[in-house]
Amino acid sequence: MGFLKQNILAVIGIFTLVLGIGYFVKYAIDKNWIGEAARATIGFFIGSAIIITGHFLRKNYATFSSIILGGGIAILYFTTTIAFREYHLFAQNTAFIITCCITLLSIILSYRYNSEVLVIFSLFGGFLAPLMISSGQSNYLFLFTYISVLNIGMFIITFLKQWKSVGGIAFFFTHLYLLYWIVEKPEILSIYFYLINYVIFYAFALLNYIKKNILFAFDTILLVLVNFFSTLSLIYLFNKLGYEPVIIFPLIFAAINGCLVFREYNKKSFNSTYSIFTGITVSLLTIAVALQFKTHLITSIWAIEATLLLFIWKKTNLSIFKVFFYILFPLVLLAQIITWAQYFDAKDLNVIINPIFLTSLVTIITILFNLALLKRLQGNNTSGNSFFENAFKILNYSVIYFAILFELIYQISEQPFAIILVSGFLLSLFYISILLLLGRKLEINRQIENGLIYFFFCLTIIHVTFCASELIHDIVLKKTSWSFYGIYLLYLIPFIYVYYYKVINTPDFLKIKISYWLGAFTLVTVVSCELYHLYLLGNSVNHTNLPALQKHFSILYLPIIWAILSIIFIYTGLKRENNELSRIGFTLIGIVIVKLYAYDVWQMDNISRIIAFILLGVILLLSSFMFQRLKNIIKNLVDKKDETDKNENSEF
Known part of the structure; x- marks a missing residue:
């Protein structure tokens, strides 16, 4: 420039x-x-x-x-x-x-x-x-003989004059020609020229290491590109030509880099150069393992290379590797999405041990390494809690979630829709609760944690309403066994944990008023829906009497349940001196009264109407008593405060 x-x-x-x-x-x-x-x-x-x-x-x-x-x-x-x-x-x-x-x-x-x-x-x-x-x-033999000779000449010039730009330009043009060759006409001859040029450009990358025992940023980039581009292309060629084993080239290149690791180890030199050779060697071995399990080529290699770039960035603290990492990582996500899309056409995949999920597993492992490396980098960088870093974390955790979710949905895709729906929501609820459980270790900040709790409550509401409705319908129609209702109820484990430890015992979450209302709404929905489900399952003979049972529960039992819950909210608010909980209780009472007089009484028979009015009357009296007690408590507190202020002023 x-x-x-x-x-x-x-x-x-x-x-x-x-x-x-x-x-x-x-x-x-x-x-x-x-x-x-x-x-x-x-x-x-x-x-x-x-x-x-x-x-x-x-x-x-x-x-x-x-x-x-x-x-x-x-x-x-x-x-x-x-x-x-x-x-x-x-x-x-x-x-x-x-x-x-x-x-x-x-x-x-x-x-x-x-x-x-x-x-x-x-x-x-x-x-x-x-x-x-x-x-x-096309005379490829003649062309690449010429290019190889040209590259050797350029290497000699670079060795004598230390002109770094030569190696990069030669690498670009050489591999552009090679790529065109293997796409247009893949043949065994191209493998030999790939290996010849691998040696030439590997030597280009090691010039400074040979002369000065150091790797500069450009050398490291060229070293990474030579190893991974050659690996990717040669594996592609082997797959196209039907040769085996495809892991031979990553193993050969890993052995070459491993020799340099061994050399540094014998010198007891554990600096950035040692780390770079080690990272490349481990990455190539990981690619070999991934290929052995028939994972998808592009996704696995890009994911591993992105982690290698992040690792080198950590070891060298050179921002250029950070830039390359953030350029490559979106491509990893895109490749992973394309890999997941293959679930739509896949047939008879084994559970977990299948190419699509194993590819996802490689990506998950690299993501965990990425998060660990970024955590260490942020330890030395106060800007680590920026919006960008938080968005990156959310993306990583989302990839892990969707990888597991898509595999689960594929494996149970032959089951009724209700089972698929319930299973997906159970996975989601457990996954979010695990993130909340490990929040401190994962360095999830308060904002993201609150967002996860809100999202958890929203999913819970959908789970106990829409998902449960589908499940109850299938159970009544004998499409699904009763035992799966027990599996559905497993959501109560993460729900109780989140509600008790992350809501009730977390003052920071309750600093926002909307948190009380969302938490209360979710609790009321869960209690009401589960009693409603048990009532339907316990009394339904077949699907024909479901509408009558639903109407009866809504008119007679639902107001009673809400009234009891309102008393609990009011009592808890009084005991903890929390006005917000008391407001929630009185609001719920108001909804019950409006519902009763506006709709329910006109739908009941005489006996049900008498029972409803008596119970509601008792509940309203108890609520009134509690309200009066609340007023007295507030009045006493105000009087004590005034008296204390008066004594302090007189002493002064």
Whole structure:
């Protein structure tokens, strides 16, 4: 970037000059001033003249000279391409020899003038030359022999001059060509060239390690890319060609990296370099294990590589690895979603031991490592509790949840809808309660914890209303056995835990008034619905008498249940001197009265009406007594406060 800022005019100038010459040649061609051979000759002459000019300027204007030389080399490349493709002045082999000579010339000049700019021009020209002289027929053996030789030459230049950019550019173009090859025409020959170039670029990445016993950020990135891109591509090739075992390449690459781990261990050097080699080795071994269990390739490798990047970030504290991690992690999520989508078409998958869930398991394991690593990173960074980090945690816990949920739903997909529904909600309630139980260890902050409690209550309400309604209907129709109602009731375990430990005994949660009302509403719903379910199951003969039972319970028993609960709320509010609970109790009493006079009495028979009025009367009297007691307690408290204030003032 600094180079462009300082030399932007020179770059634009040489680009403009090349365009100007091109337009002049085009104009001459349009006017039929020159023939095809003459056009090519002019191009070669102008390119050579610019190179000679750059040569004479090199002493006093080194950078400017490099740009001029690069422009001249570009003209030679384009002239050769046009002479071959448009004018057919020479054969493909001749054109290729000319482009190789141009590349060799540019490499010699860049080395002679010690110019990294010029070697970059040479590199681009060298990799684009095959495209320039392509005739449309694929000769991959010839192409990759040339590219491998070019890479070896670039490695020698880099070894002598320490030009880091060369390795990155060469890696990009080489693997772009290789990727096109294996997609268009996968064959055994491409495996050999992958291995040759793995060795070349592995050596590129280790240049500083060999010379200075250190790995810089660029070296580490190249090391990670070489290992994982080669692994991914070779496994893809083996799968396409039907070869076995596919785990051979991650094991070979793990062994190569393991040798460096062993070397560092023998030196008793447990620095960041040791950690990087160890992380890569362990990641490759993990990929081998994942592949052995037939997990999905892309998802597993991306998940493991993302964790490796996070691990390297932790060990080196270089922010570039954090950036790469946050770029790759969304791709991991996308790949995982695509993997889950395969449940729709999958048939006869084993429980847990199947490719889809095992892939999810690999992702879950890497996620747990991610959370552990981020926890350690946040220990040294006060910004760890930011919104972004919290959102990242929520995403991770969501992936774990959906991985388990989708596997559960698939395995019970043949069961009635009510069983699937109840099972899914039970899993959700237990999962949230486990997160709340481990909240301190997982460093879930108060805001997220409150949000989880609210969400838990909402799911509980749906579970005891909609899910239970479906289940009761199936039990009455004999589609589902009575025993599954006992499984449905397991939700009471997490509900009691959350309600007692996270609501009643958590003052922070109850600082917000809405918390009292949501908690009370959930409790009233749970108690009412469960008594309602027991009443239906205990009295229903078949589905035909269900409407009558539902109506009878709603009119006679529901007001009594709500009235009793209102007394409990009022009493608890008085005992704890909590006005909010008392308000909830009186509100519930009000709902009962309105419901009774507005609807229930007009639907009852005489006996039920007498019983309802008597019970409601007793309840209202008790509520009135409690209210009067509440007023007296408040009055006494106020009188005591006034008396205390008066004594303090008199003493003063």
